[in-house]
Amino acid sequence: MTRRTSPAAALEQPVFPAIPKADVLGRLAALHTAPIADLKQQWRELYGKEPPPFSRSYITSRLAYRIQELAYGGLKPETVERLVALGEQLDGGNVVLRRIRADSRPLPGTRLIREWQGVQHVVTVRQHDFEFEGRPYQSLSSIARHITGTRWNGWTFFGLKWRAGA
The missing domain is CATH 1.10.720 (Transcription Termination Factor Rho, Rna-binding Domain; Chain A, Domain 1)
Known part of the structure; x- marks a missing residue:
């Protein structure tokens, strides 16, 4: 009923x-x-x-x-329409894809910056991996381990606590 x-x-x-x-x-x-x-x-x-x-x-x-x-006042209706149109360009209007992208890794080209013991470390997110000091790494945890010498959750180390499934 x-x-x-x-x-x-x-x-x-x-x-x-x-x-x-x-x-x-x-x-x-x-x-x-x-x-x-x-x-x-x-x-x-x-x-x-x-x-x-x-x-x-x-x-x-x-x-x-x-x-x-x-x-x-909130966003103008034209602005909302434009944002919806841009979202549909990215994922064809598939809300499931939109949520997956929002909950997973940062977009390629994003730079993650973390200061550790007075030294600034910059990681670039790439399509399927991460670049740190000119070298590819499969995970942020391996980069955090390289920087600190100890095991870290890479997402936590770089301040990305809202990872899908975590």
Whole structure:
């Protein structure tokens, strides 16, 4: 049995508080010192749902965006359309491919920079491997091991904690 909603209920959008432009800077500054419980309450008020179980920095950054969005307006429809079109150029509109790419390794050409013991190390992501000091490596862990002399999770060492399947 499927639950049906009335057309009027389907069109109802939650109402979010208007944020005066004059309040934006103060609210953004207050995010950095607010207790996490207050941040979660703001999330409920500004997004109309429960906050995700992510870090304080994630919640703070998304709240900062949302405050500005409610005060100044969101992306223009033309911008959204352009972003969708660019996404479809990359993956032909296949949402599954889009999610795989978003959750896996960085795009080729991305430079990962990590300072270790006062020395800056730069890794370039390539199509099927990584380049460090002019040499190819199959994994970031092998590069981290080369740099530190100990075993590391390469994704963690280079600050890429959201790897698919990890």
